[in-house]
Each structure stands twice: as C-alpha cells, then as structure tokens.
Amino acid sequence: MFRLDLGRSGPYCDGRTRRDFLQLGVAGMASVGLPALMKAKAQPSLSDRKNTSVVLIWLDGGPGHMDMYDMKPDAPEEYRGLWRPIRTRVPGFDVTELYPKQAKITDKFSVVRSLHHDTGDHFAGGHRMLTAKDMGVSGANTPGKFPGIGSIVSRELGPRVPGMPAYVGAPHAASIGLAPGYFGGNFLGTHHDPFLTGDPSPANYQVRNLNLAAGLTVEKLDSRRDLLAHFDTAQRSLDRNATAQAMDRFNREALEFVMGPTARAAFNIGREPVGLRDRYGRNGLGQSCLLARRLVEAGSTFVTVHSGGWDHHWDLKASYERMLPQVDAAVATLFEDLDDRGLLDTTLVVLCGEFGRTPKMNDGGNGGPPRSQGTPGRDHWGNAFFCLMGGGGVKGGQLVGSTDRLGQRPHTRAVTPSNIHATIYQVLGIDPKLMLLDPSGRPVNVLDDPEPIHELF
Numbered sequence: 410m411f412r413l414d415l416g417r418s419g420p421y422c423d424g425r426t427r428r429d430f431l432q433l434g435v436a437g438m439a440s441v442g443l444p445a446l447m448k449a450k451a452q453p454s455l456s457d458r459k460n461t462s463v464v465l466i467w468l469d470g471g472p473g474h475m476d477m478y479d480m481k482p483d484a485p486e487e488y489r490g491l492w493r494p495i496r497t498r499v500p501g502f503d504v505t506e507l508y509p510k511q512a513k514i515t516d517k518f519s520v521v522r523s524l525h526h527d528t529g530d531h532f533a534g535g536h537r538m539l540t541a542k543d544m545g546v547s548g549a550n551t552p553g554k555f556p557g558i559g560s561i562v563s564r565e566l567g568p569r570v571p572g573m574p575a576y577v578g579a580p581h582a583a584s585i586g587l588a589p590g591y592f593g594g595n596f597l598g599t600h601h602d603p604f605l606t607g608d609p610s611p612a613n614y615q616v617r618n619l620n621l622a623a624g625l626t627v628e629k630l631d632s633r634r635d636l637l638a639h640f641d642t643a644q645r646s647l648d649r650n651a652t653a654q655a656m657d658r659f660n661r662e663a664l665e666f667v668m669g670p671t672a673r674a675a676f677n678i679g680r681e682p683v684g685l686r687d688r689y690g691r692n693g694l695g696q697s698c699l700l701a702r703r704l705v706e707a708g709s710t711f712v713t714v715h716s717g718g719w720d721h722h723w724d725l726k727a728s729y730e731r732m733l734p735q736v737d738a739a740v741a742t743l744f745e746d747l748d749d750r751g752l753l754d755t756t757l758v759v760l761c762g763e764f765g766r767t768p769k770m771n772d773g774g775n776g777g778p779p780r781s782q783g784t785p786g787r788d789h790w791g792n793a794f795f796c797l798m799g800g801g802g803v804k805g806g807q808l809v810g811s812t813d814r815l816g817q818r819p820h821t822r823a824v825t826p827s828n829i830h831a832t833i834y835q836v837l838g839i840d841p842k843l844m845l846l847d848p849s850g851r852p853v854n855v856l857d858d859p860e861p862i863h864e865l866f
Contacts, residue, residue, distance in 0.1 A: 459838035460569060461801050462705040464712050465559070466698065466740065466760045469584065470719030471534070473766035473787050474795045475816045476729060477505050478520045481768075488768050488815050491726050491785075499806040507733035510741035516806045517744045518758065518799025519865055523810025523819035526764070526826060529789035531720070534763035535584040539591040541830045541856055546591075553584075553591045556845070558830055559711040560594040560601040561855060565839050570708020572671035577704055577712045578603035579697040585763070592713060596848045603713060609678050610696040616676045675707035676700070685746065690738040698739040702746055705756050710837070719762055722788055723773035723781035736760075740797075747800060757801030757836045761829070765794025768816040792818050796829055801836040803865045827858040835861045 473490075475481055480494040480503060494503035497512040502520075504512055511518075526537045528547075536546040540555040556564075563576040582603040584590030594601030606616055678686075678700050689695035694716045701712040716736070721728050740760060747753040766787030774782035793812045799805055810822035831841035834856075841859035844852045 459836075461755045461757065461837050462569060462710050462712070463559075463562070463757045463759065463801070463833055463837065464698070464701045464705060464714060464743070466694075466714045466758070467584075467716065468719045468736075468760070468762040469535075469715060469717045470721075470762065471531070471764045471766060471789060471794075472719050472762045473721070473725070473729075474522070474793065474812075475766070475768055476725070476787075477508070477733070478795045478797065479522045479793075479812055479816055480505060481814065481816050484768075484815055487770050490770065492729075502806060502808055505733065507729065508737045510737045514741055514744050517748065517753065518797055518805050519803060519807035519809060521796045521798065521809040521824050521829070521862065522793075522812055523822050524761075524794050524796050524824045524826070524829065525819055526791045528791045529764060531585040531763060531789070532587075534789075534791050536591050537826045538761065538763050538829075539584060541825075541827045551585075551587060553587075553593065553595050556595045556597045556601065557589075557592045558833065559592060559603055559713055560597050561843070561845070562711045562837060562839065563594070563601045564597050565843070566710050566837065568708050569710050570671060573675065573704070573708035574604040574672065575710045576601065576603045577606060577701075577709050579606040579700050579704075579712060579714050580608040580693055581605050581715055582713050583715060583717075597845075606676065606697075606700060608693050608696075609700045610691060610693050614678060671707060675703050675709075678703060685742075688738065688742045689746075690735050690742075692735055694735050695739040695742075698743045699746075702743060702750075702752070702756075706750065706752060721766070721786045722771065722775040723777045723786040724784040725770070725786040726784070744799060753800045754802060755800075757803060757833065758797070758799050759829075759833065760797035761795065764789060764791040766790050768793075796824075798829075798832065798862075798865060803832070803836065807864060809862055809864050822864075824862060825858055827856045828860055828862050830856055831859050831861040832865060835866070 475488070476490050476492060480492075481489050482494055483489070492505050492507055495506045495509065495512055497504055497515040499515040502515045504515070526534065528534050528537065530547050532551045533543070533547045536553060536555075537543060539557045540553065541558070542555040544554040546552070546554060559576045566575065568575040578589070578592060582589045582592035582605060584592055589602045592603055593599070608614070678696065681699060681703075686696065686699060689699045694714065697714045701714050704712050718732070740758075743758060744753065747756050747758070767790045770785045770787055772782070773784040773786055775786065775788060793816060810824055811820045812818060813820045834841045834843070841856055841861060843855045845855060847853045
C-alpha cells in the first residue's frame with residue numbers, strides 16, 4: 410500500500426521525506442516503487458471481487474503450541490507444562506485454562522495443530538510464515554527476498570472501499586525487529602508496504618500519517634490533482650498501457666485516502682463504546698484488534714495486528730499469566746464483535762507466529778539475565794506449531810491435524826506455511842496458483858504448494 414506522511418518532514422525508510430513528495434507534486438507519489446508499478450495488473454472491479462478481508466494477529470517471537478491449543482496433559486511433567494487444559498464449547502477441542510473466553514466460542518474458529526517447517530531461526534521462520542518462501546533467509550542473512558502476503562493481497566485486490574488503505578499494520582508491522590521486514594512489499598514496491606497506525610490504546614490517539622502539514626489543505630491537494638490531470642491528459646490519451654493505468658490508480662487511491670472522510674472516520678477509535686473497548690482490553694493488542702475490526706468494516710482488505718515479546722526462553726509462567734489473558738480477551742471479543750455486526754462470514758481471522766516452542770521445557774537462564782536461571786521456559790521449535798483460523802467462510806470447531814504424544818512433530822495431516830497462505834488466498838478470491846514477475850522479469854510461483862486446507866471449507 411502507498412505510504413503518506415503529511416506531517417513532519419521526517420525520512421521514510423527509503424530515505425525520502427515529506428518535502429520530497431510535495432516538491433514532486435502528486436505525480437511524485439506514483440514514482441515510488443516504479444518497477445513494481447510497471448508490473449502491476451489491473452485490479453478487479455468492486456462488483457467482480459469477493460467482499461472478504463483478513464485480520465492477521467501476529468505473535469512475534471514464537472508462541473508455545475503446548476501451552477495454548479495443543480496441550481499434552483498425559484505427557485511427562487517437563488513436557489506438559491504449567492497449566493491444565495479446559496473443555497470448550499466443542500467436545501474434544503481443549504485449550505489452556507488461561508483461555509476461558511475463547512473456550513466459549515471454539516465453534517467460531519478452527520486450529521491447525523500440525524503446522525510445521527524446518528527451522529528454529531526467528532528470521533527464517535518469519536520469512537517462511539509471512540512469505541511462504543525459504544530462499545536462504547536466516548539470522549545471518551536477514552533481508553527479505555519475497556513480498557509478504559499482505560503486500561501481495563494489496564497488489565492483487567487493493568482496498569474494498571475507495572478511500573481506505575488496502576493493507577494496514579496495527580500498531581506497526583515488524584518481523585523480528587525488521588520494519589516492515591517480511592510484512593513488506595519487497596520487489597513489489599514500498600507502496601505495497603502496510604500503512605502503520607501507531608498504538609491506538611492511548612486516550613489521545615491520532616493517526617499521525619493522516620495529519621496535514623501546517624499550511625497544506627485539502628483544497629491545495631485537490632488543486633494539485635487538477636493540475637496533474639491537466640498536464641497528463643494528452644499523454645494518457647496516447648499511452649493507456651498497464652504502467653499508466655497503475656500510476657493513475659495509485660495516484661487516485663493515495664488522494665482518496667488522505668483527502669476523504671472514510672479513513673479518518675475509521676481510525677477514530679474513540680467512537681467505540683467504553684464497554685466494548687474494555688472487553689477488548691485496554692492494551693496495545695486489544696485496541697489494535699478493535700481498530701482492525703473498524704478498518705475491515707470500513708473497507709480495508711488486509712490488517713496485520715502485531716504483538717511482540719513472545720520469545721520466552723525463561724520466565725514462562727509470569728510472562729504467559731500476564732500475556733495470555735490479553736490474547737484471550739482480544740481474540741474472543743474480536744470474533745464476537747465481528748459476529749454481532751454480521752462481518753464474521755466475510756472476515757478471516759488468523760492467529761500465529763513464526764514457529765512454536767520446544768515441547769520439553771528448559772530450566773531457564775537460556776541467554777537471559779542471572780535471575781532468569783530457575784525460571785523455566787521453552788526454546789525455538791519449527792517442527793510443530795499451530796495456526797488459528799476462523800471466519801471468512803472457514804468452518805469453526807475443527808481441529809486440523811495432530812502432533813505426536815510429546816508434541817514434537819506432526820502425527821497426522823502435516824500442514825505447511827504454503828497451505829496456510831493458499832487458504833487465505835482462497836478466502837479472498839485470489840488464485841493460489843498466482844505468479845509474479847521477480848526483479849529479473851522471470852515469472853515465479855507465489856506458492857510452492859498451492860493447496861488450501863480443504864477441511865476448513
């Protein structure tokens with residue numbers, strides 16, 4: 410998605426400033442990511458596309474599958490962990506006792522218990538989960554090499570409603586400290602990076618990127634658009650190729666976003682009832698999930714909700730007893746809120762991280778401060794982990810796949826990140842066999858395995 414910051418003249422991640430954009434005029438906005446725009450194809454009309462959207466809740470650092478949705482109460486003590494499973498609305502679908510709110514709504518979502526890849530490296534795991542690609546990315550070679558799924562959705566579909574950003578990161582989008590990292594557009598261009606909201610939990614929350622600079626008015630921006638249209642008319646009449654059309658669309662979407670009331674109203678989270686905000690949780694995760702609901706309701710297509718701090722090599726007990734209740738409230742309320750508003754059938758909610766945690770707990774102190782010794786945790790584990798999916802036409806109450814008795818590896822129905830992506834694409838009406846042109850101009854498959862998870866449909 411395009412990036413606009415019409416406030417202070419601070420630099421963008423690519424080194425450009427607001428002043429650069431204003432000096433270039435509106436046409437300058439179209440020059441960002443020009444190689445990607447040259448490859449862009451016409452988006453489907455609003456009447457031809459599915460009216461579906463995605464909220465991806467990303468637990469950055471690696472959440473533990475055996476402490477949340479794949480508990481092993483009969484395993485040895487060092488494996489089964491610190492909490493007991495509880496029964497839920499769906500027989501046989503147990504979750505941790507720290508998730509009592511989700512236990513009441515398991516009919517609204519399903520959990521893939523047999524997700525796996527072959528790495529315990531944060532960067533490699535993040536790249537696999539967010540791009541579905543390996544490509545040699547690791548802690549020693551961190552730059553992303555393929556667009557993230559949200560960026561591909563932005564390219565393929567754009568916003569569902571004019572005036573809204575297609576792809577949003579709340580409160581931000583960062584993978585293992587890299588921003589936008591594997592959430593970004595990569596060779597598709599920075600205009601397909603997520604629009605960043607900032608933390609919506611403070612009482613005085615405002616979206617800085619929607620504030621106009623002093624002396625810059627909507628009327629002046631409108632005049633720039635008219636002037637650009639005047640000078641471009643002759644050229645556009647001679648050159649209506651894909652590049653020109655993509656530029657036109659990018660200019661139009663950018664101006665509709667910053668000039669129109671639609672986005673401003675959607676970002677005004679203060680309009681929500683106090684009681685509902687309390688139910689989501691008065692914290693960054695809870696309020697970001699509420700903002701995500703407002704954004705998909707208003708017409709955004711793909712919203713990432715980022716929650717950091719999930720790398721618990723030690724002090725698992727204190728950390729999870731603080732963090733899991735926040736996840737429970739945010740996730741359960743999001744599903745209930747979407748359902749109450751008639752949005753659940755058209756909004757897919759996904760909850761996952763880059764990998765899971767070791768089935769066998771350690772004794773703490775693994776790279777931590779001296780006082781972390783003796784506070785058990787779990788280390789990195791990509792051989793088996795989970796992904797929660799619900800809404801958007803996906804069946805609820807399903808458990809897809811299983812792990813062995815110690816939670817170490819898939820026992821039945823192994824699922825890959827490509828299968829997760831294919832499922833998301835199917836919900837959105839995007840062909841999972843989609844191909845892109847890489848920077849050298851060669852066509853590449855977006856997914857190595859384009860099979861969706863059929864049990865969810």
